[in-house]
Amino acid sequence: LDLAVDGILWSAFWTTGQRSTAASRLVVHREVEGALVERLVARARAMRLGDGLDEATDVGPVVNRSQLENVDRYVQIGKQEGARLLCGGEIARDGALAKGFFYRPTIFGGCKPSMRIAQEEIFGPVLSVLPVGSFEEAIDVANGTAYGLSASLYTRDVNRAFSAMRDLENGLVYVNAGTIGSEVSTPFGGMKATGNGHREAGRQALDTFSEWKSCFIDYSGKLQRAQIDTKNGD
Template identity: 45%
Template sequence: MANETAATYDNYIQGEWKASEGGTQPSISPANRDEIVGLIPNSVKADLDAAAAAAKAAQRAWRKLAGSQRGALLFKAADIIESRMAEIGEAMTREMGKTLPEAKGETARGVAILRYYAGEGMRKVGDVIPSTDADAFMYTTRTPLGTVGVISPWNFPVAIPIWKIAPALIYGNTVVWKPATETAVTAAKVMQCFHDAGFPAGVLNMVIGSGSVIGQGIAEHADINGITFTGSNGVGKRVGQAALARGAKYQLEMGGKNPIIIAEDADLELAVDATISGGLKSTGQKCTATSRVIVVKGIYEAFKARLVEKVSELKVGDGLAGDTWLGPCANEAQMETVLSYVNKGIEEGAVLLHGGKRLESGELSRGFYVEPAIFDKVASNMAIAQEEIFGPVLALIEARDIDEAIELANDTEYGLSASIYTRDIGNVMSFVQDMEAGLVRVNAETAGVELQAPFGGM
């Protein structure tokens, strides 16, 4: 490996950085497999037990603080993260590949989330209810669960965990956080910001390790009262089953196979741009990324030609380079998954119009780069139209009319986000009413969600 002097990052337990009994493992840059971004813990169950014990011990004092006191600490953490945006963004780009502007934008989103939830410390927590007894005073109040386990993914290593950690903390819970190993260096830099903000020892703990040991351990741990998970459907179901078996509360955010519908009256340029942005930014590694592009017959050929033309102009490269539009896949396994789906699409009879190859020329040979792929002649029952790829692959599907387009859009087990491009209010209303997705957007890309809005699928 190129950097033999890579820094070592530890777990964060009881307000201190602590090495794991399991030793370390390297975090590798997807842009250059020879670069070690840092050495990270390969934690064992004893590390998780220590973190859970610390969180449990800190619960009573933390929940007794006024909401405004907890909020003040969140505001301080937000300020520190904002001051270190360049450092955190660069670590994110080096560690998981998204472009530097995207990484900085995500970090800024984490700051906004912290400030939003910091304000929740001054919201009401219950109601006074009239009683049939004139001498009785009856009221409701919300109380913390206790300790919340946060299992977060590598695709948004700052925004997603903060989106889970901030509400847990402001409402008086303590937290045990397991970040993805692929982005553990980024997580450690965020964790340092919370430490520097002065959070009491044990309130927020971080344990870095495998999903099978630490992630499943959180789901099964008797001292962890609630779990919030973001990741794949298969892993999420196992987390939910483990939590259900012991009566713990759980929240699962899993996959998507998100459609964009292009009506005949759509603004062609805007629709193409939204398809590219929604489907290919972050190398398609978003749960809300556009995957299925359902185009009504009358505009299909024109849309297809413009889409291929624009995608062919995208610059693929290291996310730290200023002219890069599309970075590498986050790791080698993800790259191989994407390439395997490209092969499946060809085998099933779809026509590969553009891309779909591993890029290996020059400096790209040391990274996990895939040329963005566009498939034509895709049938709704093909694997590339039904299964989550989590990569830069767009599947074009032709529809006779809007009614068939909505029917095709609903023809999947997923139902996270969906969008439509049209000028017709009738099309809009049909789409909003009939689309089986938790998030529907009109004349906007499928990816992205407002931090203050509900987020979930059907």
């Protein structure tokens, strides 16, 4: 559970939610929801906001004022939809933080898959908790969005890990690791409405940036026909 807490916090908040692979939805079994969320909220409240270049900083600013306002707009939408605000939910205005574009790490509990905060890309430090009752329901909820870039699963059951890798509609799946982003040695790209259908990075990137052409040279001096036009090996 501690490893999951570390991975979730990193995935959701350490880049202020401003990467395409950032975690914005936490699908969790009800049996562990209470203990997991309690730890997440306590840790999120203690996160230090500040200069992103300062090693003591946990959460830096969002990119500009427009995005700061957009994040806050989604938080208000979450409240209106009936999600429970567990921590954060406000622009940081104390001290030097008031001069920047800082938003406190925000966690919503009791979210439903149909809520906008669980469906639309916020691109900020906002995490929605979606409780489920089974592994199968977790897969359905995880797949129940238009996007499909990255997903993460924490489990001790290797069979469930392989089932998730097979069934999750994502271009990247991490087991017992957060949604850390791309690696230059492996294909990077998403499914469904994410990306453009190509996979960059890894050796597959050669195909993405290449134009294939089939060329034929005959040295026999005989008429050549297509394979479907030949009979008996002629």
